[in-house]
Amino acid sequence: MSGRILITGANGQLGTVLSHELTKKHGIEKVVVSDINPQTNTPFIFEKVNVCESCELNAVIVKYQITQIYHLAAILSADGESDPLRSWKVNVEGWLNVLEAARKHNIQKLFFPSTIGVFGPLSAKVDTPNNSFLDPLTVYGVSKSACELWSNYYAMKYGLDIRSIRYPGVMSYQSIPEGVTTDYAVEMFYYAIKEKPYICYLEKNTRLPMIYIDDAIRATLEIMDVPIEKINVKSSYNISGLSFDPEMITAELRAHIPNFQIRYQPDFRQQIAAQWPISIDDSQARKDWGWKPKYCLDEIVALMIEGFRSAFNEK
């Protein structure tokens, strides 16, 4: 591969793992990880980049001769509601800065992370199709659906090669996500291994599309590797791993930690989750570029417990 890869938002839940996977695949000298916040003791080539500052972004692209960009910098669903205009600025103006830089510097390939948060009340709740009408009711969903439209425009007008996935809620043990409506499915493992009761901010039967981090990262690498001719969706591809609600995952968790206690105290994130699909139709991704999830609930729960225990040195 000529040039180097730039990851923005590398300190986030996806970026933390994707940085390792891309350096494993291409070599540590081929990947530049960046974030608005510094990385301590990082093994990577790291640059502090605020994606809202196009000069910072362009300077890194020129300095390292970047030819691919994985743009993960964003403010997610829960945090976004506390400052809608800042969320719009970071999510949309940040992506436009990347698109403009890609156009000016002939970036060969771009990855854009969209979300199930682009769907709203008018979308089918079960097996939500890829071509649903998008009527999101969070600024996160509004901004990400606007970014999908900008991706389609830059692909059509300037011929940019942009690949995009609508991630479900992601489960990983490598970081504790923040400002994320699906956080509960990660936080509960931390409380369980610490033998503390968990207060869940969603109702016990709020079912959402979810995916294990390894499936999410594999999907990202796979969609970036397929020939452009296979990419028929220029907005973003639905993908899904599985669907579950807090009650289902609690039952699976208690098979490993029987005394795990959970109480339900819904907050504003329940209203966000209630607008989202229960399950996703990812048949277009399966057809176009061979997407297929590998992890089911019992495997994910076992991996999450093992991962959190080793991360927090719990036996």
Ligand code: AKB
């Ligand atoms: C969130 O909950 O904000 C994200 C998402 C579904 O995109 N995990």
